Each structure stands twice: as structure tokens, then as C-alpha cells.
Amino acid sequence: MTFPIRAALAVLLFAAPAMGPATPAAAETLRFAHFVAPTHTLTEAIVTPLTTGVAPSGLVIRTYPAGELGAGPAEQYVRAVQGVADIVWGLPGYTSSQFPLSMLTEYPGALPQGMSGADFLWNxxxxxxxxxxYPATEPLALWTAEPAVLVTRDRAVRAPSDLAGLKIRVSGSVTSGVVQALGxxxxxxxxxxxxxxxQTGLVDGVIIGSSGISDFRFDEVLGHVTLGIPLGNQAFYVVANAARVEALPEAERAALRAVSGRDLSRHAEAAWNARGAAAIGGLRARDGVVVDLTGAEIAAFEAVLLPLTEAxxxxxxxxxxxxxMRGAE
Known part of the structure; x- marks a missing residue:
């Protein structure tokens, strides 16, 4: 044995005790990107249960709110596919052509009375x-907001004719068709x-789940909220990059899947419903703000909108x- 080899062995033998036992692999971290503030319902509904649920496995989910990994909600799905983020929250309505079946919930009357959007979508x-x-991704949660309401800046709406000529903000193609059908x-x-x-009058109103009234502080700038118009339920998704999920260690992958799915989606929907009910409850303290339609007034809207859904x-x-999706045999 030559001296250089003996010296090299001596160095290795000397260093071995200092190295100690092999350390476990570092925990994996998944990047969760969304475009709203941390105070939004999303945190309570999805971020917290998902993050705490996987923690015992060692998997870490780090959240990047308010567009930190890229501005623009319409690009959320692409961010997951391209690996800019590992998990994203988004709305099918922002890229409507990709999600024709997911967006069925947004048609008036499409979601059966008493059925959750989470169950409809997971079916x-x-x-x-x-x-x-949902190509190249794995859905972790699919659910809907509470039934959409009509928020208006200064006009109380009780009939389809009250909407003629108003500029109404929509989130996607389905709601756009609804608004056009109402004139x-x-x-x-x-x-x-x-x-x-x-606030500035650029739009006269918005169709949105009532939880959005508090999440986006519309209560500060609205004049009226009309309840009872069949306006559908806005759909949401949380998806993960499928290849990234498959690359996780088995225990971490199993933990992620165990806390995802139908139950997480139901939890999210319940949180949206609770926030929406609280928002409407707060507005009822302000005289004349909440417009509750009568049965006859609702029927007038249904006569216009339900045929739109059938078509x-x-x-x-x-x-x-x-x-x-409705669960029919």
C-alpha cells in the first residue's frame, strides 16, 4: 500500500466518527400559490387544514398569498402545470373554455336543492x-361558493327589467351569459x-357569492344586495402538479392525499357558506340594503334563466x- 493511499484511509477513518450517523432526508416543501390576502376565507377553509394535516408526515406546505409567485388569477392553473407553484387555488371561470363540466354548477338551477357543490364535483x-x-394536475379540492347574489351600487333590483343596461361584473362565460339574458x-x-x-361607477354591480362581500369589503361600497335570483354557485379548485406529487416520498404523498379530496372540499364549502351567511347577517342591520324577493319575483327570473341552463x-x-354528477342512478 503506497503512502498516499494509507494517508487517504487514515483521513477517512479519522473523519468517520465526526460524521456521526446518517441524517434523515430533508423534509419536502410544496409551494402553495394563491392571489388573495391571508385574511380571505381560503386560509381557514383550505390552507390551514391542508398545512396542519400533512405536518405529522414531515411534509411542509409553504403558502405564497396575494400573487407572490405571479400576479393574475387567470394564470393560476398554468403555474401549477409549469411548476412555478406546486399547488394553486383558482376559479374555472377565469379560463372558462377549459372547464365546461366543472362550471355546470354556475348555471342557474343546475345544482340540486340541498346538494353541496363539493359532492356534485367529486361525483x-x-x-x-x-x-x-385537469390535465397534468391532481385535484386536492373541488367545491363551490354559496349561491351567488346580485350586489348593486345604487339600484334595488326586484325584476329582470331592473337590470336593463346595467354593467355587471362577471367571473366567467357562464355568468356572462346569465347577465346578457337579463338585459x-x-x-x-x-x-x-x-x-x-x-366605488367609481365603472360597474353598476357584481354577481358573486355573498362571502365575497366581506372578503373583498364590498359592504363599504354597495347599495343593495338582492337574494333569491337563481344565479348558480361559483366553482373553485385546488390542484397540485401531478408529477410533483408522485415524486414525494411515499409517506408524504399518502399524507397529502389523506387530507385532500371530498372531505376537505366539504369543509371548504362549509366555511364559504358560513362567511356568506355572516356577511348577509351584517347587512340586514342596515335598513333597505338586503332585497328579499318574493316567490312570484323569483319565478320571473327563473322564467328567463332556467331555459338558459337547459339549452x-x-x-x-x-x-x-x-x-x-347529481348522483342519479
């Missing part, structure tokens, strides 16, 4: 109906821009799909 997902709508003008913009648009389902050839 579709588990039946394999939504696979084309109003749809204006698409991110929810974060609506406060200023309402859309037929146009999509989605009769069998919506039956499965």
Missing part, C-alpha cells in the same frame, strides 16, 4: 368525467379589482354527465 371527478379538465352588460375582471370599479346542457351534450 364527476370520481366518475372520470373531469379528467380532461345587462357583462364586464369581466378579477374580484380584486371590483371594489374600485363599484347549455343540451349544447354540451352533458345530459348524462350532469345526471351522474
Amino acid at each position: 364527476g371527478h370520481e366518475a372520470g368525467l373531469l379528467a380532461r379538465e 345587462a352588460i357583462p364586464v369581466q375582471m378579477p374580484a380584486g379589482d371590483v371594489y374600485n370599479a363599484l 347549455a346542457i343540451a349544447g354540451l351534450g352533458a345530459e348524462a354527465a350532469i345526471a351522474a
